Amino acid sequence: MNNSILECNGLAAGYVKGLNILQGVDLVVNESEIVSIIGPNGAGKSTLLKAIMGLIKISGGRFYLNGNEKTNLPTHKIAIEGVGYVPQVANVFPSLTIQENLEIGSWTLNKKKDKISDIFKQFPMLEERKKDKAGNLSGGQRQILALARALVTSPKILLLDEPSAGLSPVAINDVFQTIKEINLSGVAILLVEQNAKRALKFSNRGYVLDQGRNAYHGKGEDLLSDPKVIDLYLGKL
Secondary structure: OOOEEEEEEEEEEOOEOOEOOEEEEEEEEEOOOEEEEEOOOOOOHHHHHHHHOOOOOEEEEEEEEOOEEOOOOOHHHHHHOOEEEEOOOOOOOOOOEHHHHHHHHOOOOOOHHHHHHHHHHHOHHHHHOOOOEHHHOOHHHHHHHHHHHHHOOOOOEEEEEOOOOOOOHHHHHHHHHHHHHHHHOOOEEEEEOOOHHHHHHHOOEEEEEEOOEEEEEEEHHHHHHOHHHHHHHHOOO
16 A cells, blocks of 8 residues: 555564464554554464564565565664554663653664653653653553653654553553554554454554454454454453
């Protein structure tokens, strides 16, 4: 697609040579979209994000950023290409302050202070507590810090792995609201989420993975009402 930011064609990848978790996944994320990936545990959802980010080797297929092939590009170069990534765990440095976490996220930039200043304007809560250690933040606040740090490099797309994991209902609302605001600012979102019903309701489109393959794909609202998807996946998640 001409307006695609990310396109994956037949991606195969895994953690052990010769044993693929992904068995040929196709996916497209267009400009300004929120796209969710759902499916049972072990379906390959997080593996797909790691493969795109260069954290595991792609053994088959190709992926493109803005129409240009970037298969197996090193992680730091993927970031330079405009891809931000927030992993599910270990996504902040708890022993460092909020300010220091953002500084680490900006180490490749020329105008670090200006960008961090912009982030603080976008996230006043973080500025108010910029000297606090990240380890003293609540779970929801840590997740917002992780999102903010990923935004320091002005990515065109954010890959988010289970952003609601382990959070209270109130914190989940705050995090999803923050993700929506980020999207409205022009950043596309690719979201892996176990809370499948909420993710699909939140997204423009969704992909259902099962055993490393595409099972279903469509508009979020259509998948929510698809009897097969409800029976096989939404009832389990």
